Amino acid sequence: xxxLLQLVFSGIALGMIYAVIAFxxxxxxxxxxxxxxxxxxxxxxxxxxxxxxxxxxxxxxYLNYWLMIPVVIVFGALQGAVVEWxxxxxxxxxxxxxxxxxxxxxxxIIFKNVAENIWGKDDLTFPTPLSATPFQVLxxxxxxxxxxxxLGALAMMLAVELFNRKSIxxxxxxxxxxxxxxxxxxxxxxxxxxxxxxxxxxxTAAFAGVLVAPLTLTGATMGTSLGLKAxxxxxxxxxxxxxxxxxxxxxxxxxxxxxxxxxxxxxxxxPGLVLLLLVLAIKPAGLFGKTAIKKV
Amino acid sequence: xxTIGKACIAAALMSWSLASMAAEPIKIGVSGPFTGGxxxxxxxxxxxxxxxxxxxxxxxxxLGRQLQLVERDDEAKNERGVQIAQELINKEKVVGTVGFxxxxxxxxxxRFYQEAKIPVMDNVATGTIVTKQFVLxxxxxxxxxxxxxxxxxxxxxxxxxxxxxxxxTKVAILADSTNYGQLGREDLERALGVKGxxxxxxxxYNLKDVDMxxxxxxxxxxxxxxxxxxxxxxxxxxxxxxxxxxxxxxPIIGSWTLSMGNFxxxxxxxxxxxxxxxxxIQDPSTPKRKAFIExxxxxxxxxRIPSPVxxxxxxxxxxxxxxxxxxxxxxDGVKVRxxxxxLSGTVDGVVTNYSKPYTHDDxxxxxxxxxxxxxxxxxxxxxxx
Numbered sequence: 286x287x288x289l290l291q292l293v294f295s296g297i298a299l300g301m302i303y304a305v306i307a308f309x310x311x312x313x314x315x316x317x318x319x320x321x322x323x324x325x326x327x328x329x330x331x332x333x334x335x336x337x338x339x340x341x342x343x344x345x346x347y348l349n350y351w352l353m354i355p356v357v358i359v360f361g362a363l364q365g366a367v368v369e370w371x372x373x374x375x376x377x378x379x380x381x382x383x384x385x386x387x388x389x390x391x392x393x394i395i396f397k398n399v400a401e402n403i404w405g406k407d408d409l410t411f412p413t414p415l416s417a418t419p420f421q422v423l424x425x426x427x428x429x430x431x432x433x434x435x436l437g438a439l440a441m442m443l444a445v446e447l448f449n450r451k452s453i454x455x456x457x458x459x460x461x462x463x464x465x466x467x468x469x470x471x472x473x474x475x476x477x478x479x480x481x482x483x484x485x486x487x488x489t490a491a492f493a494g495v496l497v498a499p500l501t502l503t504g505a506t507m508g509t510s511l512g513l514k515a516x517x518x519x520x521x522x523x524x525x526x527x528x529x530x531x532x533x534x535x536x537x538x539x540x541x542x543x544x545x546x547x548x549x550x551x552x553x554x555x556p557g558l559v560l561l562l563l564v565l566a567i568k569p570a571g572l573f574g575k576t577a578i579k580k581v
Numbered sequence: 582x583x584t585i586g587k588a589c590i591a592a593a594l595m596s597w598s599l600a601s602m603a604a605e606p607i608k609i610g611v612s613g614p615f616t617g618g619x620x621x622x623x624x625x626x627x628x629x630x631x632x633x634x635x636x637x638x639x640x641x642x643x644l645g646r647q648l649q650l651v652e653r654d655d656e657a658k659n660e661r662g663v664q665i666a667q668e669l670i671n672k673e674k675v676v677g678t679v680g681f682x683x684x685x686x687x688x689x690x691x692r693f694y695q696e697a698k699i700p701v702m703d704n705v706a707t708g709t710i711v712t713k714q715f716v717l718x719x720x721x722x723x724x725x726x727x728x729x730x731x732x733x734x735x736x737x738x739x740x741x742x743x744x745x746x747x748x749x750t751k752v753a754i755l756a757d758s759t760n761y762g763q764l765g766r767e768d769l770e771r772a773l774g775v776k777g778x779x780x781x782x783x784x785x786y787n788l789k790d791v792d793m794x795x796x797x798x799x800x801x802x803x804x805x806x807x808x809x810x811x812x813x814x815x816x817x818x819x820x821x822x823x824x825x826x827x828x829x830x831x832p833i834i835g836s837w838t839l840s841m842g843n844f845x846x847x848x849x850x851x852x853x854x855x856x857x858x859x860x861x862i863q864d865p866s867t868p869k870r871k872a873f874i875e876x877x878x879x880x881x882x883x884x885r886i887p888s889p890v891x892x893x894x895x896x897x898x899x900x901x902x903x904x905x906x907x908x909x910x911x912x913d914g915v916k917v918r919x920x921x922x923x924l925s926g927t928v929d930g931v932v933t934n935y936s937k938p939y940t941h942d943d944x945x946x947x948x949x950x951x952x953x954x955x956x957x958x959x960x961x962x963x964x965x966x
Binding site: 288291292295299401405406407408409410417418419421426428431497500501502504506507510541542543544545546549550551553 | 616617618620621758784785786789791792794795796798799802815818819822825826827828843846847849
């Protein structure tokens, strides 16, 4: 029982990391029907910028961990806006179906290479603000930082959802996501809304980066596999549902740790991806997604 | 013939005659990962090699010619290693190559040196099969030499440390999924088998894995008293940190890579006490070692060598190769190989004094008597007491 609980706890912490990145995919998909395939790299950049501020690699530390978070979020937002401006807007303007796929991937590769040149290719440790000593919950060990990851991720998703539902700007986002052309006719600056959604999605990824960095190692290559896993999560949960991201993330995270223990560590990643195939075959819109009707 | 053509021929003749006037340098390839998770080993090896070459060149080189290094970053990728091997052989026309940090890269690349009859000195890669890739009866001669403690030696020492010195009977093995980790795991299981011990858990992980809970829980559930590892720095640090997450404290004993800077730094206090076989520890125990450590620190402005073992073995590999070139009186690959197999006199190295290090059928310079057990202490590797 303790074992199962331990595996589930680790799976939850892992799954919430996936969920935050998956949530970022959904933010841009909702408004523009496009995805930023550089979500993993946005996370990596956020973590490395955070490391420069709180670590001692560039002559720091300049800030303490909690003060660094807002700086990193602002950086993430700017980075997302740049991606939208360079990579996505031109593709949307010429109504290209798929141009944004290559351009966001291209930007991701560029970001990774730039990061390799600034921070090196080696993995670095991220100073942790909390004690790493685990405490016991029902016989299983949990680190304080793991709790922070879960709570931080939930809080951030909640904040974004509240913003979208309650504020007038949020309503503009929702209107754009429902029908971009109609929203435009109603006087909403839809291209501004799309830029905003990209900024928001990269900001969430950057925030996720500094949350998870103390648990994992930080380095230029950390985003690639996380970004891909999170994409699977977004598909499993459905690209139109915030709830889907959380549930999808938890399913994948827990499936990985359970398979690793009960079946074989060599097959750790298989069940999650089998699930992805099943979802695509049976309910292509994802577990929580609405089926999109595409007019042709 | 037009004037341009004539000018070209004249220029070519001129440069050719100029080149023959000054003795051409002897080109030696250096292949290793200078970026990525294996970089501490690759960079230290390269820097050790550069130190040795600078020393030799300052004393007039060999056969009256200077040594020239051709450095290439193989990024620890097999396919890069293969490209580099071909480039060094066909384009750069190297006399020999030193390097190979990663067992997988070595196994993929060595074929080209073997076919070109050019000796290659593995100064870090430890997979047991590395020097056995081209042996009798299929191949008359083997061009692969090594001066690193191979996995057969290391796994026996790891098992001795765990089972005999520390008296553990329940062991778990955690190895990464690369050629290095899996070949090492086989050697470990074999060495445990000799002692009549079956590991309680044998687990695998991928490079860049961020969560080791499942693997460690299996080891813990099996009642392991010690964790034996085969992997490289960053993931080894994840293992040590993962043990803290589970609040599970047992000793870590593993292959020599536990001495890598990126393990020691990233694991921090969780890495303290980890033990591993070492051919060289950054400890000025002999005058030769003292001089080497000081020269390294001065040349590269570091206090702690990122991977002292790699630096020392890299340094020695050049001296072994140069001794052979000198004895052969030629840079011809076949003659250099024959000289390496019959080295007369001793080669004064940092790791040890090599006397008759190789024979025709034994291409391993390091014997188990030259290897000691090191321990991570205060962020450095020290001799284990």
